[in-house]
Each structure stands twice: as structure tokens, then as C-alpha cells.
Amino acid sequence: VCKKNMNLSEKEEEIYDRQLRLWGVKTQKALQSHILYVKNITGVTCEILKNLVLSGIGKVLIEDNEYVTKEQLSSNFFLSSEHIGLKRGEACLPFIKELNPLVQISIVKEEPSTFDTLLISGVSYDSVLNHSRRLERHKNLIWVETVGLQGISFFYFPSYQFRIKKTIERKNNTNLSTTKIYNTTFPKFEDVHKSLDKLNQNNLSSALKELFILFQNLEESDVDKAITQSNIQDDGVNIDSLSKLFQQRHFGNIGPVCAIVGGVVAQEIIKSCSLDNFPISNFFIYDGKGNGAGFIENINAKTELLVENKEEIENE
Numbered sequence: 001v002c003k004k005n006m007n008l009s010e011k012e013e014e015i016y017d018r019q020l021r022l023w024g025v026k027t028q029k030a031l032q033s034h035i036l037y038v039k040n041i042t043g044v045t046c047e048i049l050k051n052l053v054l055s056g057i058g059k060v061l062i063e064d065n066e067y068v069t070k071e072q073l074s075s076n077f078f079l080s081s082e083h084i085g086l087k088r089g090e091a092c093l094p095f096i097k098e099l100n101p102l103v104q105i106s107i108v109k110e111e112p113s114t115f116d117t118l119l120i121s122g123v124s125y126d127s128v129l130n131h132s133r134r135l136e137r138h139k140n141l142i143w144v145e146t147v148g149l150q151g152i153s154f155f156y157f158p159s160y161q162f163r164i165k166k167t168i169e170r171k172n173n174t175n176l177s178t179t180k181i182y183n184t185t186f187p188k189f190e191d192v193h194k195s196l197d198k199l200n201q202n203n204l205s206s207a208l209k210e211l212f213i214l215f216q217n218l219e220e221s222d223v224d225k226a227i228t229q230s231n232i233q234d235d236g237v238n239i240d241s242l243s244k245l246f247q248q249r250h251f252g253n254i255g256p257v258c259a260i261v262g263g264v265v266a267q268e269i270i271k272s273c274s275l276d277n278f279p280i281s282n283f284f285i286y287d288g289k290g291n292g293a294g295f296i297e298n299i300n301a302k303t304e305l306l307v308e309n310k311e312e313i314e315n316e
Helices: 010-015 019-032 043-055 068-074 087-100 125-134 189-195 206-216 223-229 241-246 253-272
Strands: 035-039 061-062 104-107 117-120 140-147 149-158 161-169 174-185 283-287 293-295 300-312
Touching: 010 019, 010 283, 019 253, 043 061, 043 087, 043 140, 043 253, 061 087, 061 125, 061 189, 068 253, 087 104, 117 125, 117 189, 125 140, 125 189, 140 206, 140 253, 149 189, 149 206, 206 223, 206 283, 206 300, 223 241
Parallel strands: 035 061, 035 117, 061 104, 117 140
Antiparallel strands: 140 149, 149 283, 161 174, 174 300, 283 293
16 A cells, blocks of 8 residues: 555554555545544443554544443453442543554543544433434434343444445456445434334344343333333243343343444444445344344335446456
């Protein structure tokens, strides 16, 4: 990669050399201009932060006034026993900064006026709804949680127009280059919540249903009552599995589950900068109880093809 074509400093060229070969200068520059606002450094968001800070995201603003507990030590690798009782954001800050000195990272006491993506975790379902309702339309929202062997992440991008480019080699010494431009429309979280009452929920996985019931009733101990209080139909929900999920909420997060889900979320944020592949629309679910698979659930997100261009290119 030629430096004069990169518009990057020598230090940036040295640190980001390998990923520049993977996703190119344009994506790297877009990532370096991206501002991430993080609400709470949980086990899964510390994985996301690690991936994005190492990749060179532009700025990270952290709001976290929770205090460190011993349960958090098993999944948050920024923390140790000496941090118990301290404010979590302040305890994690110096270790996050060590990952990449080129990234601006700071603590904020309230929601900043300027940012691109709000990443929230460790909050109630109602809090996610409230953030979604008052968030400005042009800002991204990602909600992510893990409980036991399961994880859930929700993605909202107000504008997501991306391209898919393919080149097919032909026998007549020419290549056929095809570029397709798509647009994905994401519903806001409160719109997803409202639509659940009218939705044919038979198409939803049992894992997604269980996680929705849990997060809508985090303070409830009676599983049957939690089902009744939620807007989720219990068809296909395994009561024994749901009961175990409710028990696991008190025992912290599992590191490998956080790593898997956090890796996917970080990838989607980078992908939103490159805009060269299909996004996850709009839930990613990880279910480690069975075969350890992750899968996408789509609730009212729509992708349409806008333009298709074809071009014949002669081989040199």
C-alpha cells in the first residue's frame, strides 16, 4: 500500500497496516471519524470496545456510573479484585486507553450532544425503549446483552445504503463486473416493541422469545407471571429453559459468550463504515445451549435492490 495514496500518518500506517489490506483506506478513514457513545462497560461491551479501539475507531465516550462487583470480574478483562467498589468506567478507562494511543477515549457524565452510534448494555428493557424514543433519527442505536449461554443484540441504523460488487471471469478474455446497490430500512426499537402484539410470533425463535420475556421482566421472580406480563406469546417457549435463564441473570456473564456476541457487534459497526456488505437486520441471537450457533432474526427490517450495474472489463 503506497503511503501517498493513504492520507494517513506514518504511525497510523504502521499500526493499521494489516487491516488496511483487509478493508482498505476508505473504510479505515470512515472508522477513524466515527464517534461511539457507550452506556455501561459490561462483559460484552468490553469485548466490543477492545475490537473497535484496536481497529482505530475515532473517539469513544463512556458513561458508566456503576460500581465494580466481584461478579463482573469473570467477564470484564479490564477489571481485577483491586477495583471492587470503584466506579466501573473510571476503573476501566486507563486499560482501554492502553490498547491504542491514537484513539480518543474519555468519560462523560451524561449523554453527549455529538456522536454517531449509541451502544447500550446492562440496562432495563424500558431504558432501551426510552433511549430509542428520544434518540435523534440520524444516530445509530445498538443494544446488546448476554445472560448465561445466550446473547442478544439489536441494530438500528437510520440510513444504510450499501453495495455488493462481484467480478466473474469469462473465457473470452473479459471479466463481467456487477455492482448492486441496496438499501436497508431499520425500524426503531419502540416500533419493534409495538409490532410484537400484531406480529405472527410463530416465526420467531424460542431463544428470542425467552430473551424478550427475560429482559421485559428483569425484576420478576415468577416465570409464569413474567410470561403473562410480556407481549410475547408463549407458543414454542420451553418453560424449563426459560426458568434456567431467569436463574442465570444473577451469576454474571460468561466470557466466551461475550466474546462471540461482542465480535459480531464490533463487526457490524465497522461494516456500517465500509457499507460494502449486507447488515444484520435487525437482531443477532447467540444460543449456546444447543449447538452453539448464532443466527439473525428479522423483525420488520426491509432490504431492497436500488440499482444494478454491469460492466465488461478486458483482461490485461
